[in-house]
Amino acid sequence: MESAESPQPSDELLPQGTVDRRPLARSTLHPPPLLAEPRSTSFGRVAFAHPAEAEFARLLDFYRISWLYEPTSFPLRWDGDRVTEMFTPDFYLPEHDLYIELTTMKQSLITRKHRKLRRMREVHPEISVVLLTRRDYYELLARVGYGAVEITSLPEADIERILYSPVEIADRVSELGAEISADYAGRAIVLVGLLKGVTYFLADLSRAVTRPLAIDYLAVAPPHQGQTDRVRFAKDLDIDITGRHVLLIEDIVTTGLTLDFVVSRLRARRPASLEVCVLFDKEARHLIDVPIRYTGFVIPNDYVVGYGLDYRQLYRNLPFLCVLKPEVYARDHGAKVASMNGTNWN
Ligand code: IMP
Ligand code: MG
Numbered sequence: 001m002e003s004a005e006s007p008q009p010s011d012e013l014l015p016q017g018t019v020d021r022r023p024l025a026r027s028t029l030h031p032p033p034l035l036a037e038p039r040s041t042s043f044g045r046v047a048f049a050h051p052a053e054a055e056f057a058r059l060l061d062f063y064r065i066s067w068l069y070e071p072t073s074f075p076l077r078w079d080g081d082r083v084t085e086m087f088t089p090d091f092y093l094p095e096h097d098l099y100i101e102l103t104t105m106k107q108s109l110i111t112r113k114h115r116k117l118r119r120m121r122e123v124h125p126e127i128s129v130v131l132l133t134r135r136d137y138y139e140l141l142a143r144v145g146y147g148a149v150e151i152t153s154l155p156e157a158d159i160e161r162i163l164y165s166p167v168e169i170a171d172r173v174s175e176l177g178a179e180i181s182a183d184y185a186g187r188a189i190v191l192v193g194l195l196k197g198v199t200y201f202l203a204d205l206s207r208a209v210t211r212p213l214a215i216d217y218l219a220v221a222p223p224h225q226g227q228t229d230r231v232r233f234a235k236d237l238d239i240d241i242t243g244r245h246v247l248l249i250e251d252i253v254t255t256g257l258t259l260d261f262v263v264s265r266l267r268a269r270r271p272a273s274l275e276v277c278v279l280f281d282k283e284a285r286h287l288i289d290v291p292i293r294y295t296g297f298v299i300p301n302d303y304v305v306g307y308g309l310d311y312r313q314l315y316r317n318l319p320f321l322c323v324l325k326p327e328v329y330a331r332d333h334g335a336k337v338a339s340m341n342g343t344n345w346n
Contacts, residue, residue, distance in 0.1 A: 177208020
């Protein structure tokens with residue numbers, strides 16, 4: 001972002017340049033902005049040219065969206081061998097391969113920037129860059145953070161903390177998929193998902209596994225009155241797992257009681273092997289020792305929602321994992337949930 005006081009910042013004019021049209025990484029000033037360490041969310045250490053940039057960086061940090069500040073300068077015009085005009089977008093979001101130029105509402109600046117962006121697209125058509133006004137922030141967030149969820153139905157102020165962004169979850173799920181594929185080389189698998197929280201995890205994980213596989217589902221529910229079991233199967237498997245390699249997929253483990261019940265029941269059916277894969281593990285809360293072969297993330301002891309996990313059937317479709325502010329639960333309890341009459345199971 002350029003401040004209104006300095007309409008021609010010096011960094012955009014090169015005294016002596018090169019005819020090389022490639023973007024110039026500022027590797028002479030800073031370490032090269034390589035993306036090996038994608039979580040460069042340390043805006044406290046970055047000297048921003050404009051307060052709006054600091055605010056934008058804070059927002060990106062909150063949503064755990066990786067960013068780099070002005071990592072690249074793109075030559076736009078030349079006079080012979082000399083670069084006479086450059087463009088240095090304010091931010092780069094490596095996970096989304098997107099450059100962002102922030103702009104104030106001042107019309108003269110917007111016009112100039114639009115001109116620059118047009119030129120940028122002519123000279124560097126392969127680079128994605130957007131011009132963002134303050135009002136556009138949330139539109140961008142909807143794209144890179146909120147997915148399909150309306151930002152107005154869960155404003156930032158209602159979120160205590162985002163634990164994992166959609167990109168972080170996707171990366172970890174691919175890693176798990178690769179690990180499982182390698183471990184099950186030469187074998188076919190039956191993936192058994194525990195409904196309903198496992199919905200997205202199973203959908204994503206199964207596509208990251210390169211072994212032949214079948215998918216089946218189990219649902220557990222509280223015991224009927226008078227029954228001695230802690231829980232029961234509200235939906236049992238369709239597939240006979242005897243002699244098959246079974247991988248039980250669970251969204252989250254807290255006490256381990258649910259998994260323990262399910263594992264003991266499935267083991268009785270004599271599968272060739274039975275392993276457990278859990279995306280989120282509140283390890284500190286285990287009451288029972290459940291042998292978990294694959295763990296996505298060990299998380300703190302907070303109630304979490306998103307990426308399939310619900311609070312009274314709500315918030316499953318948030319693409320990130322987050323802790324909500326206590327007020328939100330109170331409010332939902334009174335309003336939104338009243339009509340849903342949902343059970344609080346899985
Ligand atoms: P456990 O039997 O105590 O391990 O609880 C496991 C089940 O409780 C999971 O299958 C989830 O459906 C639910 N659960 C546990 N913690 C959370 C949470 O933080 N958010 C949403 N659901 C949870
Ligand atoms: Mg700038």
